Amino acid sequence: MDELRVSPFLTLPSELIHHILSFLSLSDLHSVGLANRALHQHSLQDTLYQPFVQSHVPGQTVIKPKNSTWRELYRTHHPYWFIPQNKIWFADNAHTGKLLISRYNHHLNTIEAYALVAERRQPTFTTWDWNPEAIIHTFSPKIRLDLNVPIIRLDTAAYSSAEGSSPYRLQREVPMDLHLSPRASAGLYSRLMLTKPWPPAITTAATPVWPPLILPSPVRTRNDSATHFRDHSHRPANTSELSTASFRIRKWMEFASRSQGVSMRVGEDITTWATLREESYRPTKQKPWQGIWCGDYAGHGCEFLAILQRDGETPLPERAEWAMRARERQGSLSSEESWSTAPTEAEAMDIEGDELGALHEHLLEDSVDTLHASVEEPCSPLAELPDEEDESVYHGSIEAVKLTGDPNIPRGEYTFIAPDIGPAGLIRVATEEIFKGARIVKSVGHIAAQGFRDDDFMASQLILISHDRLAQYWETFGHVSFYQRVNLDEFTKVQ
Structure with a gap:
């Protein structure tokens, strides 16, 4: 039977x-x-688990550690495989932020992440025939991983030392004591915490979440807590509550007193990290400028940004919209005059007749003294396009959001926006040698005083040099800044 x-x-x-x-x-x-x-x-059956491991380490063939099975390897790092799977992580540190590259290291059987840093090599001054007075310095950054100190290192020892009073393993903090020396009187301690998604239904522009709403992400997490995230309500009890798009790191310094045999804990800091879906920053045939880029911010050094290409029209920030409208109104002005910044709130009101003329005069008085060149808009811009250019890529908008920042424009904020890189946004196609053949489109750049005070947008021109290199002409400043694509695959592989 x-x-x-x-x-x-x-x-x-x-x-x-x-x-x-x-x-x-x-x-x-x-x-x-x-x-x-x-x-x-x-x-x-062990071979069934190999694809699960491999799926979490894209772009790299995983080598199984000796004396281990695929099933044991998967279980060792479960549920933290999402960290190397997403590759890039950016932090909510005030103003500056930080960008990490995560990966799986088969040599050490660890999940690790290091900060991506860029050095601004000594630039040289160059000239622009179209505007000889413009300030242009070359930009060739040295981009590398800071391998001196890992920001994340997860291994069997870390998991077994997870701390916390919760009976749920996922709610405990995983220690990553990466900077300790047996003889040192002080050490930097860090703990990794998992997060829960914050419900989209109760997320508004005023809700403190990370990543910020201007970045495309289906999942966000709250990044403020009166208890410094010590209460368990911010952490998942099981995998169904787990966010695979964010995590937190608690960090502090600890000083040891050899005479009294006690230690003192100071300077606790909690950072929330988020990632982007790969399809939002990976370039495609129709969206070749998408990606992670490094920009030249002069005295602030190099900063990293996500460049996003969106289909169709997307709402602009209010003051960016004002700056674009001010640019459009310049059609009634001389071709050698340009408007540079968004109007004040009073000037943004619909104005007609004599009031419009007064507004023209007011803006010109504020801006014309600082302008060095004109904004030329040919009557038939399409006629200037090179025959071999694929017109299908010129559609939608290009938005650049800082992943790292500075005291003026911090991380998580726009740095420039080109609302339409198609025919409606085309200014001209460059014929001068330095940018020859490059499409130049209308854009706005984000400016602010220190502490991100009085932020505003000003008219600028985005120069599409190539799919790996961009430039932005800040009309008011008479300055050209450059942006260079970051090859992420160069940093995610472990040799």
Whole structure:
């Protein structure tokens, strides 16, 4: 009778059963393993777990550590595999932020992440025939990982030392004591915490969440807490509550007193980290400028930004909209005059007749003394496009959001916006040698006083030099700044 009850599925050869099981998700594989003893044994087949490990380490062939199985490797780092899977992580540190590159290190069997840094090499001055008075310095940054100190290092020792009073493992803080010396009287301690998504239904522009709303992300987490995230309500009790798009790091200094045998903990800081979906920053044939870029911010050095290409029209920040409208109104002015900044709130009101003339005069008085060149808008811009140019890529907008920042424009804020890189936004196609053949489109640049006070947008021109290099002409400042694409694949692989 027992033989009659055997499922026909289990009479199949083991190789065929394993092949069928290989199409299941991890949760479905676990569910099948609970059906009966025979299926449980089949679900433990080690080769079934290799794809689950590999899927979390894109762009790199995972090598299994010695004396380990694929199943053991997966379980060791579960549920932290999402950290190397997402590759890039950016922080909410006040003003400056930080950008991490995460990866799996098969040599050490660790999940690790290092800060991406850029050095501004000594620039040289160059001239622009179209505007000889413009200030242009070359930009060739040296971009590298800071391998001296990892920001994240997760291994079996870290997981086994997880701290916290919660009975749930995922709510405990995982120690990453990366900067300790046995003889040092002080050490920098850090702990990694998992997060829960913040409900989109109760998220508004005033809600403190990370990543900020201007970045595309289906999942955000709250990044303020009266208890410094010590209460368990901010942490997942199980994997169904887990956010795989964010985590936190608690960091502090600890000083030891050798005479009294006690230690003192000071300077606690909590940083929330978020990622971007790869499809939002990976370039495609139709969106070739998407990506992670490094920009030249002069005295502030190099900063990293996400350049996003959006389809169709997207709402602009209010003052950016004012700056664009001010640019459009300049059609009634001389071709050698340009408006540079958004009007004040009073000037942004609909004004007609004599009031419009007064507004023209007021803006010119504020801006014309600082302008060095005109904004030329040919009557038939399409006629100037090179024959070999693929016109289909020129559509929608280009938005640049800082992933790292400075005291003026901090991380998580726009740095420039080109609302339409298509025919409606085209200013001209450059014929001068330095930018020859580059499409130049209308844009606005973000400016502010220190502490991100009195932020505003001013008219600028985005110069599409190539798919890996951009420039922005700040009309009021008479300055050209450059942006260079970052090759992420160069930093995510472990040799």
